[in-house]
Ligand SMILES: [Zn+2]
């Protein structure tokens with residue numbers, strides 16, 4: 564049995580994470596690099612997506628930017 568997240572709230576800030584893992588096109592979270600330090604903060608890894616706001620905030624704190632994978636690279 565595979566467990567798919569049904570949690571729509573960001574585990575870090577509680578805002579909606581707009582996760583689309585159940586969508587045909589997949590979720591935005593699968594297209595960007597989530598900082599490992601954010602993932603380590605999750606109480607239950609793999610349960611819910613981190614929201615884009617938290618990802619951006621973490622990256623900005625490190626002086627980086629959100630980098631979406633370009634199609635066809
Ligand atoms: Zn968040």
Ligand SMILES: [Zn+2]
Nearest residue numbers: 582590592612
């Ligand atoms: Zn997601």
